[in-house]
Amino acid sequence: xxxxxxxxxxxxxxxxxxxxxxxxxxSHWYYTNIPSFFSSDQDYVEIISIGDTVVQGxxxxxxxxxYRGFQEKDEFVYTSGDTVFRLAANDTFYVLYNFAxxxxxxxxxxxxxxxxxxxxxxxxxxxxxxxxxxINGYTLKVLYTSSDNSAISFGGYWxxxxxxxxxxxxxxxxxMFPFNYGFLDGQIRIGLRCYSDDTLGFYDAHISQSCDExxxxxxxxxxxxxxxxxxxxxxxLTVDLSNGEVANITxxxxxxxxxxxxxxxxxxxxxxxxxPAGMYFYEISDDQSVVRTGKMIRE
Numbered sequence: 258x259x260x261x262x263x264x265x266x267x268x269x270x271x272x273x274x275x276x277x278x279x280x281x282x283x284s285h286w287y288y289t290n291i292p293s294f295f296s297s298d299q300d301y302v303e304i305i306s307i308g309d310t311v312v313q314g315x316x317x318x319x320x321x322x323x324y325r326g327f328q329e330k331d332e333f334v335y336t337s338g339d340t341v342f343r344l345a346a347n348d349t350f351y352v353l354y355n356f357a358x359x360x361x362x363x364x365x366x367x368x369x370x371x372x373x374x375x376x377x378x379x380x381x382x383x384x385x386x387x388x389x390x391x392i393n394g395y396t397l398k399v400l401y402t403s404s405d406n407s408a409i410s411f412g413g414y415w416x417x418x419x420x421x422x423x424x425x426x427x428x429x430x431x432x433m434f435p436f437n438y439g440f441l442d443g444q445i446r447i448g449l450r451c452y453s454d455d456t457l458g459f460y461d462a463h464i465s466q467s468c469d470e471x472x473x474x475x476x477x478x479x480x481x482x483x484x485x486x487x488x489x490x491x492x493x494l495t496v497d498l499s500n501g502e503v504a505n506i507t508x509x510x511x512x513x514x515x516x517x518x519x520x521x522x523x524x525x526x527x528x529x530x531x532x533p534a535g536m537y538f539y540e541i542s543d544d545q546s547v548v549r550t551g552k553m554i555r556e
Contacts, residue, residue, distance in 0.1 A: 273395060275395050277356060279334060282307070289301055294441035294442075298473055299471065301324075301469055302446060305321050307320070313350070317335045340352055345367040355384075359384065360386050363382055364381070366382055366435060368380060372437070380404055380409055382421075384402055393459075393460065399425070402420070404435065409436065410435055411435055412429065412432070449464075450470075467488060483496065490556070493529060493530075494529050509539075
Protein backbone atom coordinates (compact mmCIF):
# COMPACT_ATOMS: atom_id res chain seq x y z
CA UNK A 258 0.00 0.00 0.00
CA UNK A 259 2.83 2.43 0.89
CA UNK A 260 4.60 1.68 -2.40
CA UNK A 261 1.36 2.31 -4.33
CA UNK A 262 0.83 5.61 -2.51
CA UNK A 263 4.39 6.67 -3.35
CA UNK A 264 3.80 5.93 -7.05
CA UNK A 265 0.54 7.90 -7.07
CA UNK A 266 2.18 10.86 -5.33
CA UNK A 267 5.08 10.78 -7.78
CA UNK A 268 2.72 10.76 -10.77
CA UNK A 269 0.30 13.41 -9.55
CA UNK A 270 2.61 15.56 -7.48
CA UNK A 271 0.34 15.39 -4.45
CA UNK A 272 -1.09 12.78 -2.06
CA UNK A 273 -4.16 10.92 -3.35
CA UNK A 274 -7.72 11.64 -2.27
CA UNK A 275 -10.25 9.15 -0.99
CA UNK A 276 -13.77 8.99 -2.30
CA UNK A 277 -16.04 10.56 0.30
CA UNK A 278 -17.45 7.57 2.14
CA UNK A 279 -18.26 8.44 5.72
CA UNK A 280 -18.38 5.64 8.28
CA UNK A 281 -17.36 2.62 6.19
CA UNK A 282 -18.31 -0.61 7.92
CA UNK A 283 -15.78 -1.36 10.65
CA SER A 284 -14.69 2.25 11.13
CA HIS A 285 -14.05 3.08 14.76
CA TRP A 286 -13.94 6.31 16.80
CA TYR A 287 -12.96 7.16 20.38
CA TYR A 288 -13.90 10.56 21.85
CA THR A 289 -12.86 12.05 25.18
CA ASN A 290 -15.78 12.64 27.55
CA ILE A 291 -15.84 14.50 30.85
CA PRO A 292 -18.76 14.04 33.29
CA SER A 293 -19.18 17.83 33.60
CA PHE A 294 -17.32 21.10 33.18
CA PHE A 295 -16.53 21.03 36.90
CA SER A 296 -14.97 17.53 36.91
CA SER A 297 -11.32 16.60 36.44
CA ASP A 298 -12.28 13.03 35.47
CA GLN A 299 -12.04 11.83 31.87
CA ASP A 300 -13.39 8.79 30.10
CA TYR A 301 -14.46 8.06 26.55
CA VAL A 302 -17.27 7.36 24.10
CA GLU A 303 -16.75 4.63 21.51
CA ILE A 304 -18.52 4.62 18.13
CA ILE A 305 -18.37 1.74 15.64
CA SER A 306 -19.90 1.43 12.19
CA ILE A 307 -21.43 -2.04 12.56
CA GLY A 308 -23.09 -2.56 9.19
CA ASP A 309 -25.18 -1.45 6.23
CA THR A 310 -28.93 -1.06 6.46
CA VAL A 311 -31.78 0.59 4.55
CA VAL A 312 -33.74 3.39 6.26
CA GLN A 313 -36.51 5.18 4.37
CA GLY A 314 -35.08 3.86 1.12
CA UNK A 315 -31.57 5.20 1.86
CA UNK A 316 -28.54 2.92 2.04
CA UNK A 317 -27.28 3.84 5.50
CA UNK A 318 -24.45 3.00 7.83
CA UNK A 319 -25.55 1.82 11.26
CA UNK A 320 -23.46 3.41 14.03
CA UNK A 321 -23.41 2.00 17.55
CA UNK A 322 -22.33 4.25 20.43
CA UNK A 323 -21.15 2.97 23.79
CA TYR A 324 -20.42 4.93 26.96
CA ARG A 325 -19.27 3.24 30.19
CA GLY A 326 -20.45 -0.10 28.86
CA PHE A 327 -23.96 1.18 28.11
CA GLN A 328 -25.26 1.49 24.58
CA GLU A 329 -26.49 4.95 23.66
CA LYS A 330 -28.87 5.90 20.86
CA ASP A 331 -28.01 4.19 17.56
CA GLU A 332 -27.28 6.53 14.65
CA PHE A 333 -27.93 6.15 10.93
CA VAL A 334 -25.99 8.12 8.32
CA TYR A 335 -25.57 7.98 4.56
CA THR A 336 -23.35 9.74 2.01
CA SER A 337 -24.54 11.35 -1.22
CA GLY A 338 -21.83 13.04 -3.27
CA ASP A 339 -19.92 15.36 -0.92
CA THR A 340 -22.66 15.42 1.70
CA VAL A 341 -23.26 13.24 4.76
CA PHE A 342 -26.82 12.98 6.13
CA ARG A 343 -27.93 11.93 9.62
CA LEU A 344 -31.31 10.60 10.73
CA ALA A 345 -32.76 12.96 13.34
CA ALA A 346 -35.13 12.10 16.19
CA ASN A 347 -38.09 13.30 14.07
CA ASP A 348 -37.30 10.53 11.51
CA THR A 349 -36.07 13.05 8.94
CA PHE A 350 -32.60 13.11 7.41
CA TYR A 351 -30.64 16.34 7.90
CA VAL A 352 -27.23 17.36 6.59
CA LEU A 353 -24.48 16.42 9.02
CA TYR A 354 -21.48 17.51 6.91
CA ASN A 355 -21.23 19.16 3.49
CA PHE A 356 -17.68 18.91 2.21
CA ALA A 357 -18.61 20.78 -0.98
CA UNK A 358 -19.56 23.88 1.01
CA UNK A 359 -17.49 27.00 0.41
CA UNK A 360 -16.73 29.73 2.95
CA UNK A 361 -19.93 31.59 3.74
CA UNK A 362 -22.21 28.70 2.77
CA UNK A 363 -24.25 26.88 5.40
CA UNK A 364 -26.67 24.04 6.10
CA UNK A 365 -29.45 23.29 8.57
CA UNK A 366 -29.06 20.39 10.95
CA UNK A 367 -30.49 19.11 14.23
CA UNK A 368 -28.89 18.30 17.55
CA UNK A 369 -29.96 16.99 20.95
CA UNK A 370 -30.57 19.70 23.52
CA UNK A 371 -29.22 17.63 26.42
CA UNK A 372 -26.53 14.99 25.92
CA UNK A 373 -27.91 12.06 23.87
CA UNK A 374 -31.58 12.86 24.38
CA UNK A 375 -34.42 12.68 21.91
CA UNK A 376 -35.39 16.35 22.34
CA UNK A 377 -33.69 18.23 19.52
CA UNK A 378 -33.50 21.68 18.00
CA UNK A 379 -32.52 22.95 14.57
CA UNK A 380 -29.43 25.06 14.06
CA UNK A 381 -27.45 26.45 11.15
CA UNK A 382 -23.84 25.48 10.56
CA UNK A 383 -21.80 27.95 8.50
CA UNK A 384 -18.44 27.25 6.88
CA UNK A 385 -15.97 29.95 7.87
CA UNK A 386 -12.97 28.58 5.97
CA UNK A 387 -11.71 25.42 4.31
CA UNK A 388 -8.33 23.73 4.08
CA UNK A 389 -6.72 20.35 3.52
CA UNK A 390 -4.81 17.98 5.76
CA UNK A 391 -2.64 14.99 4.88
CA ILE A 392 -3.32 11.97 7.09
CA ASN A 393 -1.64 8.62 6.45
CA GLY A 394 -0.69 9.71 2.94
CA TYR A 395 -4.19 10.89 1.92
CA THR A 396 -5.33 14.46 1.31
CA LEU A 397 -8.52 15.15 3.26
CA LYS A 398 -10.81 18.18 3.19
CA VAL A 399 -11.16 20.21 6.38
CA LEU A 400 -14.06 22.54 7.25
CA TYR A 401 -13.88 25.22 9.94
CA THR A 402 -17.40 26.01 11.03
CA SER A 403 -19.51 28.15 13.32
CA SER A 404 -23.03 27.73 14.65
CA ASP A 405 -25.91 30.17 14.99
CA ASN A 406 -26.49 28.72 18.46
CA SER A 407 -24.13 29.95 21.18
CA ALA A 408 -24.19 26.59 23.01
CA ILE A 409 -24.82 23.82 20.46
CA SER A 410 -22.10 23.31 17.88
CA PHE A 411 -19.33 21.06 16.59
CA GLY A 412 -16.91 22.23 19.24
CA GLY A 413 -15.29 24.47 21.71
CA TYR A 414 -16.65 25.83 24.94
CA TRP A 415 -13.23 27.01 26.14
CA UNK A 416 -12.15 28.13 22.68
CA UNK A 417 -14.22 30.43 20.48
CA UNK A 418 -17.81 29.52 21.33
CA UNK A 419 -19.53 27.52 18.61
CA UNK A 420 -16.43 26.98 16.47
CA UNK A 421 -15.83 23.52 15.05
CA UNK A 422 -13.36 21.63 12.88
CA UNK A 423 -14.56 18.78 10.65
CA UNK A 424 -12.20 16.49 8.75
CA UNK A 425 -13.34 14.39 5.83
CA UNK A 426 -13.57 10.70 6.78
CA UNK A 427 -12.98 11.45 10.49
CA UNK A 428 -15.87 13.87 11.05
CA UNK A 429 -16.00 16.44 13.85
CA UNK A 430 -12.77 16.66 15.80
CA UNK A 431 -14.59 17.40 19.06
CA UNK A 432 -17.52 15.06 18.52
CA MET A 433 -19.15 13.41 15.53
CA PHE A 434 -22.42 15.31 16.03
CA PRO A 435 -23.26 18.85 17.17
CA PHE A 436 -23.31 18.87 20.96
CA ASN A 437 -24.62 21.16 23.70
CA TYR A 438 -21.44 22.66 25.16
CA GLY A 439 -23.46 25.11 27.21
CA PHE A 440 -24.88 22.46 29.55
CA LEU A 441 -21.98 22.47 31.99
CA ASP A 442 -23.53 20.11 34.55
CA GLY A 443 -23.82 17.21 32.09
CA GLN A 444 -21.45 15.15 29.97
CA ILE A 445 -19.23 17.13 27.62
CA ARG A 446 -17.49 15.52 24.65
CA ILE A 447 -14.27 17.31 23.99
CA GLY A 448 -12.13 15.62 21.38
CA LEU A 449 -11.53 12.84 18.88
CA ARG A 450 -8.81 10.63 20.34
CA CYS A 451 -8.50 7.92 17.68
CA TYR A 452 -10.03 6.85 14.39
CA SER A 453 -9.48 3.83 12.17
CA ASP A 454 -10.85 2.19 9.05
CA ASP A 455 -9.51 -0.42 6.62
CA THR A 456 -8.53 2.14 3.95
CA LEU A 457 -7.27 5.19 5.82
CA GLY A 458 -5.72 3.13 8.61
CA PHE A 459 -5.19 4.28 12.19
CA TYR A 460 -5.19 7.93 13.26
CA ASP A 461 -4.15 9.11 16.73
CA ALA A 462 -4.83 12.74 17.67
CA HIS A 463 -2.45 12.39 20.67
CA ILE A 464 -4.84 14.02 23.13
CA SER A 465 -4.69 11.01 25.49
CA GLN A 466 -2.21 8.30 26.42
CA SER A 467 -4.41 5.66 24.80
CA CYS A 468 -7.67 5.51 22.87
CA ASP A 469 -9.53 4.04 25.85
CA GLU A 470 -7.79 5.89 28.69
CA UNK A 471 -9.86 6.62 31.81
CA UNK A 472 -8.63 9.18 34.35
CA UNK A 473 -10.28 9.37 37.75
CA UNK A 474 -9.96 12.40 40.00
CA UNK A 475 -7.15 12.16 42.53
CA UNK A 476 -9.28 13.83 45.21
CA UNK A 477 -10.26 10.38 46.48
CA UNK A 478 -7.11 8.56 45.47
CA UNK A 479 -3.37 8.90 45.91
CA UNK A 480 -2.63 7.54 42.41
CA UNK A 481 -1.91 10.09 39.68
CA UNK A 482 -2.20 8.95 36.06
CA UNK A 483 -0.60 5.51 36.29
CA UNK A 484 0.91 4.31 33.02
CA UNK A 485 0.81 0.82 31.54
CA UNK A 486 2.79 -0.08 28.41
CA UNK A 487 3.54 -1.23 25.76
CA UNK A 488 0.27 -1.76 23.90
CA UNK A 489 0.29 -4.15 22.08
CA UNK A 490 2.48 -6.16 24.48
CA UNK A 491 4.30 -9.49 24.23
CA UNK A 492 6.11 -11.21 27.11
CA UNK A 493 6.17 -8.25 29.53
CA LEU A 494 4.03 -5.36 30.74
CA THR A 495 5.36 -2.34 32.60
CA VAL A 496 3.23 -0.43 35.10
CA ASP A 497 4.52 2.93 36.29
CA LEU A 498 3.35 5.09 39.22
CA SER A 499 4.49 8.61 40.01
CA ASN A 500 4.90 7.86 43.72
CA GLY A 501 5.91 5.03 46.04
CA GLU A 502 2.47 3.90 47.11
CA VAL A 503 1.14 0.39 46.62
CA ALA A 504 -1.44 -0.31 43.91
CA ASN A 505 -3.02 -3.33 42.30
CA ILE A 506 -3.39 -4.38 38.66
CA THR A 507 -5.73 -7.02 37.26
CA UNK A 508 -6.04 -8.40 33.73
CA UNK A 509 -9.15 -10.18 32.46
CA UNK A 510 -9.70 -11.89 29.13
CA UNK A 511 -12.61 -11.20 26.76
CA UNK A 512 -14.70 -13.79 28.62
CA UNK A 513 -14.35 -11.83 31.87
CA UNK A 514 -12.01 -14.39 33.45
CA UNK A 515 -9.30 -13.01 35.74
CA UNK A 516 -5.92 -14.08 34.30
CA UNK A 517 -3.51 -11.89 36.27
CA UNK A 518 -3.53 -9.99 39.55
CA UNK A 519 -0.53 -8.34 41.12
CA UNK A 520 0.25 -5.69 43.73
CA UNK A 521 3.10 -3.30 42.95
CA UNK A 522 4.68 0.04 43.84
CA UNK A 523 6.67 2.58 41.85
CA UNK A 524 7.47 0.73 38.61
CA UNK A 525 6.83 -2.97 38.06
CA UNK A 526 7.58 -5.26 35.13
CA UNK A 527 5.07 -8.09 34.90
CA UNK A 528 5.75 -11.38 33.14
CA UNK A 529 2.99 -12.11 30.61
CA UNK A 530 4.59 -14.82 28.49
CA UNK A 531 2.01 -17.34 29.77
CA UNK A 532 -0.91 -15.37 28.29
CA PRO A 533 -2.29 -16.36 24.89
CA ALA A 534 -2.59 -13.76 22.14
CA GLY A 535 -5.76 -11.69 22.20
CA MET A 536 -7.52 -8.76 23.85
CA TYR A 537 -7.41 -8.11 27.59
CA PHE A 538 -9.05 -5.61 29.94
CA TYR A 539 -7.02 -4.08 32.77
CA GLU A 540 -7.84 -2.23 35.98
CA ILE A 541 -5.40 -0.29 38.14
CA SER A 542 -6.71 0.48 41.62
CA ASP A 543 -5.66 1.70 45.04
CA ASP A 544 -7.31 0.79 48.33
CA GLN A 545 -10.15 3.25 47.67
CA SER A 546 -11.17 3.07 44.02
CA VAL A 547 -10.38 2.01 40.46
CA VAL A 548 -8.36 4.82 38.91
CA ARG A 549 -7.69 3.57 35.41
CA THR A 550 -9.12 0.94 33.09
CA GLY A 551 -8.62 0.06 29.45
CA LYS A 552 -7.96 -2.54 26.77
CA MET A 553 -4.66 -4.09 25.73
CA ILE A 554 -3.61 -6.51 23.01
CA ARG A 555 -1.26 -9.46 23.57
CA GLU A 556 0.56 -10.16 20.30
